[in-house]
Amino acid sequence: MSVNTNLNNNLVIMAGGVGSRFWPMSTTDFPKQFIDVFGTGRTFIQMTFDRFKGLIAPENVWVVTSEKYADIVAEQLPEIPKGNILLEPCRRNTAPCIAYVSWRIKAKNPKANLVITPSDHLVTDVIEFQRVVHSALDFTKETDAIVTLGMTPTRPETGYGYIQADMQSSSLRNKEIFRVDSFKEKPDYETAVEYVKKNDFFWNSGIFIWNVGTIVNALRIYAPEVSKIFEGLLPYYGTEKEQEMINKAYPDCENISIDYAVMERADEIFVFPADFGWSDVGTWGSLHTLAAVDKDGNNVVGENVKLYETRNCVVHATEEKRVVVQGLDGYIVAEKNNTLLICKLEEEQRIKEFSAE
Numbered sequence: 001m002s003v004n005t006n007l008n009n010n011l012v013i014m015a016g017g018v019g020s021r022f023w024p025m026s027t028t029d030f031p032k033q034f035i036d037v038f039g040t041g042r043t044f045i046q047m048t049f050d051r052f053k054g055l056i057a058p059e060n061v062w063v064v065t066s067e068k069y070a071d072i073v074a075e076q077l078p079e080i081p082k083g084n085i086l087l088e089p090c091r092r093n094t095a096p097c098i099a100y101v102s103w104r105i106k107a108k109n110p111k112a113n114l115v116i117t118p119s120d121h122l123v124t125d126v127i128e129f130q131r132v133v134h135s136a137l138d139f140t141k142e143t144d145a146i147v148t149l150g151m152t153p154t155r156p157e158t159g160y161g162y163i164q165a166d167m168q169s170s171s172l173r174n175k176e177i178f179r180v181d182s183f184k185e186k187p188d189y190e191t192a193v194e195y196v197k198k199n200d201f202f203w204n205s206g207i208f209i210w211n212v213g214t215i216v217n218a219l220r221i222y223a224p225e226v227s228k229i230f231e232g233l234l235p236y237y238g239t240e241k242e243q244e245m246i247n248k249a250y251p252d253c254e255n256i257s258i259d260y261a262v263m264e265r266a267d268e269i270f271v272f273p274a275d276f277g278w279s280d281v282g283t284w285g286s287l288h289t290l291a292a293v294d295k296d297g298n299n300v301v302g303e304n305v306k307l308y309e310t311r312n313c314v315v316h317a318t319e320e321k322r323v324v325v326q327g328l329d330g331y332i333v334a335e336k337n338n339t340l341l342i343c344k345l346e347e348e349q350r351i352k353e354f355s356a357e
Contacts, residue, residue, distance in 0.1 A: 006137070006141075009056050010109075010114050011052050011062065012098070012101050012117070013063045013117055014097055016064060016065045017031055017033060017118075017120065022284065024335065031069075032044060033045045034076060037316070044121070045073070048119050052130075059081055061077070061079075062086060064088060070087055073085050086100060086101055086104060087243060088100075088246075093256050094258040095254070095256045095262070098219075099219050099253075102216055102230075103227075103231060103237070110212065111211075111212075112211065113141045113212070114210055114211065115136075117206075122278065126276075128276040129274075132272060132276065133209070135176065139209075139270075140214070142173065144213075147177060148205070148206075148272070149205045149271070150165065150203065151204075151278045158192050159186060161185060163201070163203075163271050164180070164183075164200055165180060167200045177270045177272050180270060183204065183263060183264050218262045223254075284348055285314075285348055287314060288312075300316075301318060302318050305317050305323045305325070306324045306325070309326055310326065313328050313329070314333070316335075317334070319335060330344060331344055331345060332344075
């Protein structure tokens, strides 16, 4: 992929999540997007930034996050301007988040072309990812289309929402992009099996591409109360009063996702079906299926870990302590900040109950 020198292209990384699904590695004070769960030396948010290199200049990268994570973002992404780290005083879901950053960018560049992405997903085929994003950016800079990336399903997954595409109606400007027929909520297993049998259902990745004029106009039409708040702050963007005014206005926003506010209501909605090894890596179990394993099916991160007669386990121990595991099959062993977790992989959903105590 050659370097894209179009300086109108901007990247928005949504990094305000507080999930602790990789407890005890991740907590509400240090959530998933800021941890190095694969042991590669790069956290989720850093890997997200990395895969856009050559597509979008660092000065055009924006991060929307919580006030409490501002220093972590600045430390982990020193390449981007500190003024591009936008701080939410409270959580109000993705529609207010996207409205804020869209109006903020529009104030700086009315011709901006945006990619919106979560901060904590995995992409294994970066070359194909860049090709798809590059193609979608070329499409949205010339049209009023809203594009979402749809992942080709590889299994009947009940943890993802789905997009049904009209595969008979590709765009005249880009034959890989199709109109969206409908968005589907996370299905039960039997419904997911039926989706996977067809060729017109795709996982909803939560990655969106549009030009700033398109999304601002869509928000004006479909989420006018939210749009009005951030449009009204135009005189303050880029000034010393911006954060003060955001702190006052943000709590008044409706708590609503961009899917409900715009995607499921607007007309010019398109999907770009793609396959670049995407996962939201939501559980230790999903990590076990995605990460490299040894001959016994173990995924191990840590310099001082020894396994004996142990199979199909995830062992994540990067602290100073020596860890020796014997005789386990299908377990999570993870330690962080003086907390040790030993749990069956199949019982992982109960971790939240334990961690809350």
